Amino acid sequence: MKKMRTRNHTVVLNRSKGGDAGITVFLVILGLFMFLPMVYTISQSLKPLDELFIFPPRFFPRHATLKSFKQLFYRMICSWVPFSRYVFNTVFISFAGTFGNLVCSSLAAYALAKIDFPGNKFFFQVIQKSLMYSPSITGTLQFIVLSKLGWVDTYLAIIIPTFCSSLGLYLMKQFMDTNVTTEILESARLDGAKEFMIFWSIAMPMVKPAWLTLIVYSFQGLWQMGGSTLIYSEQLKTINYAIGQITAAGITRAGVSAAGTVFVMIVPILVFVITQSNIIETMGSSGMKD
Amino acid sequence: MSKKTENKVVSRKDVTKAQWTLHMMNKNKIGYFMIAPFMILFLIFTVIPVVLSLILSFTSFNMIEFPKFIFMQNYITLFLEDELFIGALKYTMIFAIIIGPVSYVMSFIVAWFINELPPKIRAVVTLIFYAPSIAGNAYVIWTTFFSGDRYGWLNAWLMKLGFISEPVLWTRNTKYMVPICIIVALWMSLGVSFLSFIAGLQGVNRSLYEAGAIDGITNRWQEVWYITLPSMKPQLMFGAVMSITGAFGFGDVVSSLCGNPPTDYVGYTVTHHINEYGSVRWEVGYSAALSFLMFLIMIGANLLVNKMLQKVGQ
Numbered sequence: 353m354k355k356m357r358t359r360n361h362t363v364v365l366n367r368s369k370g371g372d373a374g375i376t377v378f379l380v381i382l383g384l385f386m387f388l389p390m391v392y393t394i395s396q397s398l399k400p401l402d403e404l405f406i407f408p409p410r411f412f413p414r415h416a417t418l419k420s421f422k423q424l425f426y427r428m429i430c431s432w433v434p435f436s437r438y439v440f441n442t443v444f445i446s447f448a449g450t451f452g453n454l455v456c457s458s459l460a461a462y463a464l465a466k467i468d469f470p471g472n473k474f475f476f477q478v479i480q481k482s483l484m485y486s487p488s489i490t491g492t493l494q495f496i497v498l499s500k501l502g503w504v505d506t507y508l509a510i511i512i513p514t515f516c517s518s519l520g521l522y523l524m525k526q527f528m529d530t531n532v533t534t535e536i537l538e539s540a541r542l543d544g545a546k547e548f549m550i551f552w553s554i555a556m557p558m559v560k561p562a563w564l565t566l567i568v569y570s571f572q573g574l575w576q577m578g579g580s581t582l583i584y585s586e587q588l589k590t591i592n593y594a595i596g597q598i599t600a601a602g603i604t605r606a607g608v609s610a611a612g613t614v615f616v617m618i619v620p621i622l623v624f625v626i627t628q629s630n631i632i633e634t635m636g637s638s639g640m641k642d
Numbered sequence: 643m644s645k646k647t648e649n650k651v652v653s654r655k656d657v658t659k660a661q662w663t664l665h666m667m668n669k670n671k672i673g674y675f676m677i678a679p680f681m682i683l684f685l686i687f688t689v690i691p692v693v694l695s696l697i698l699s700f701t702s703f704n705m706i707e708f709p710k711f712i713f714m715q716n717y718i719t720l721f722l723e724d725e726l727f728i729g730a731l732k733y734t735m736i737f738a739i740i741i742g743p744v745s746y747v748m749s750f751i752v753a754w755f756i757n758e759l760p761p762k763i764r765a766v767v768t769l770i771f772y773a774p775s776i777a778g779n780a781y782v783i784w785t786t787f788f789s790g791d792r793y794g795w796l797n798a799w800l801m802k803l804g805f806i807s808e809p810v811l812w813t814r815n816t817k818y819m820v821p822i823c824i825i826v827a828l829w830m831s832l833g834v835s836f837l838s839f840i841a842g843l844q845g846v847n848r849s850l851y852e853a854g855a856i857d858g859i860t861n862r863w864q865e866v867w868y869i870t871l872p873s874m875k876p877q878l879m880f881g882a883v884m885s886i887t888g889a890f891g892f893g894d895v896v897s898s899l900c901g902n903p904p905t906d907y908v909g910y911t912v913t914h915h916i917n918e919y920g921s922v923r924w925e926v927g928y929s930a931a932l933s934f935l936m937f938l939i940m941i942g943a944n945l946l947v948n949k950m951l952q953k954v955g956q
Binding site: 367368371375378379382383385386387389390392393396404405406407408409455456457459460462463464467468469470472475478479480481482483484485486487488489490492493494496497512513515516518519521522523525526527529530531547548551561562564565568569572576581606609610613616617620621624625628629631 | 663666667670671672673674676677679680681683684686687688689690691692694695698705748752755756758765767768769770771772773774776777779780782783784786787792793794795798799801802829832834837838840841842844845861862873874875876877879880883884886887891913916917920921926929930932933936937940941944
């Protein structure tokens, strides 16, 4: 057996040159298909208005300008609710929702995967199957529940239901199943460690890639939340909603609309980059599974 | 910890099933505390709405008046009288059968290829592939590509190269709508299952690869089939559920690109139909019946996928 090169501090098998080349070509072509529209969105946001409508269209702007962004910010300042309020709402909802979702999902996922209490299989089945129920109809009926609770038109209506996302729990549970070995837990239990301690200091570090993934996913969903039927007070609405109102003016604001898309995208991308580099760092430096 | 508790060890054989259950409940009651925050909220915000929806599917309900019990009428209407539904079911199936498997396989293959790259560039490449999903409504950029006037990319270049003499209404012409929606759906299909595959691949026990090498695995294709895939079954199951819900719940892209309802109801899916009755016409009972039917279809699809996943690595 030939050892060709090393990867992640371990020895890998022989990889054929042809396979490597094929994979590179595949990734490049698919990557272009994925990424060019994104580059084009950025390029659109930098074009002056007269360059948005030329025949034939050009990919890159000839005279790049920040006019669309300026106009976007100008429109934001003009809104009667201070723009900082939209920013606060979005930040608050995103952080609170993600945090609660992470805590509730991880705790429950750990218990369902690693504690053998009667009923845990049943609970898990119910949660997993609930993912397949149309979110549209449950959303409509959630409204009845929320109005009975008196939460309609408050932050609670948005934040609290995200705490019990079946998706978050399912994701965490699947990683608890694979990454956390039962023997380590058993020996910790024999040493007299409390279950919460085991959860926090043994299980959670082992599933770090899972909860970083959950953070990215939950955060980006909340950050991009637009208008909602649960919120009608203008001062409780989000950035994405405000930008939607600005770009609703249609084709004359095509540039502003692209600028808005770019603007809303920035923070989730930052969160993504930070978490992804963390995932790779953890796994590269440890032999925690051995 | 003390000797007293050790003496009280109960063995499964000595007791009845009820006693054993009680014993296990008592011994592991910490488990109930840990799932309590999630389960209580889940009960309020998911179980109650779903149960309500099941009950309402046998009624006629408009959110204002008290529901009127009509037994199976909603389901009968669905199959015998609602022509739009049959069409919607057809397009849902077309989209699901193409988008579901393709996005699932693509998510895994790309995640796996990325995992072979050196760690430093991996984060960048992951971002490139995940970017379309990170920017929630970035897919509207495709409207400029398929725009019906001569400023749209496709029209402009086809006209410049002389293939067509006047602009084609790509997103309004029933011939092109379905393929266009599928292209855009696949463009943004590397979503949460892709991320979970990336994370899952990092967790595969590396010593398995070395053991595999000794056992005679000679190339990456055997390695992925006999080692990587079987080690990632939980993530694969998660990804499958995500692909199923995404593919059968497809509809947003169609509305944004082709309008709602689209021309001649081409590409009009069950999701549109559920929304139409649930939050436009306010015939919530009928919408609930539609949702229940979709639920059964998705459960069936999931069973099928799980059957197939059992064959992995054999």
